[in-house]
Amino acid sequence: MKTILIVEDELPISQVLKVYVQKANFKTEQVFNGNEVIEKFERTKPDLVLLDVMLPGKDGWTILKEIRQKSTCPVIMLTALGDVNYKLSGLNGGADDYISKPFIADEVVARIHAVLRRAQTDTSPLKCFGQLQIDTKSHRVTINDREIELTPRDLSVLLFLAENPNQTFSRDQLIEHVWGWEYDGSDRAVDLAIKRLRKQLQEWPESEGEIKTLRGLGYQFCVYKK
Template sequence: MNTIMIVEDEDAISRVLAAYIRKAGFDCSIYRNGREAIEAFDAATPTLVILDVMLPGMNGWEILNHIRYKSACPVIMLTARGDVSDRILGLNEGADDYMTKPFEPEEVVARIHAVLRRPPRSLVSSEQVTFGSIRIDFKSHTVYLNGASLSITPRDLSLLMFLAEHPNQIFYREQLIDKVWGMDYEGSDRAVDLAIKRLRKLLLHWPPEEGEIRTLRGTGYMLYANTQ
């Protein structure tokens, strides 16, 4: 049976979530601090983790980093803060989705189903990837072109990092919004086109024989990379 791990120190929230998740047919376990959650995760990797940001002793970002170091297990972050910068940070750190309190338990269940329908997350085998003269450091969130670091906004960087994790794969605009910016994103899919335009300008001196961001008319985008 699919097991959902809830890491939440507020008893009322965790109990309600667990009740709805079990009603949806999942097994469910609750942990109220980071240390317990990490020990349980290491002992038996769950199907998905629902992870609160504000926890006693160890915050959600630290737990997320531990999970991503060893596993592609899907993670949905919960927080009382709704800042765009927080959502971008969560997605850049490897979260699969992000929900702001208060929320409806039914929506959490819907997001669980949505995340589990996605293709498995691609874990890079190292902390960085290199395609010719471009190097993307996933840990420091830095992009280098010909040895010089590039200045990229967090939102555009999250898009580039996702494409770099999945080179030579095609993604629709709607898929990129869902996978990169999350279901909480409010705006037009035109934002993807504008982000791609800005990234291409930054990568203008990346030799096309090494790679490029390609538009597939009527389909979407992909990061073409010469991996030979």
């Protein structure tokens, strides 16, 4: 039986979630104060966290960051803050889904099932594209077993593209997903990051894949051989 950690300071909402989640055959643990979440998380080792943003003590953003420093456990954010920028902040910060209040409890349960299914389909952190291997957990990138040194930003670009192979992303989309909405610099930074990545990945055989430029559309991490 999988365990769901419910982090919600409003008792009536927490209790409703508990009833519906248990009805769906999950075990539940509850926390009402942000300062107690990490201790409870480490002790109970949940399979998924329902995490409210506005909490006494540490807020949800801080807790999400601390969880991501030690675990890939799925996290669904719960908040009354429905603005799209808050949603993007949560997703870019490592949340797996985001539900705005007021919500329907049945929908929350459906989202839990969906996120857990996604987590189960790709449990290995190692992504192999021919001779190019990317460990999304340790952030180690190798070509033919030779480690490639990348800056944190360039690594973030590569990780995002590798998670979405054969999909095209514009400069604005890459800035949104990698740099974040608060970035106020030039989109030229994307071009420079791609240029540096291509140089670092030049030993990756073209027959296996490449980072391709689609004129007027953006960039694509093309994979020809896995």
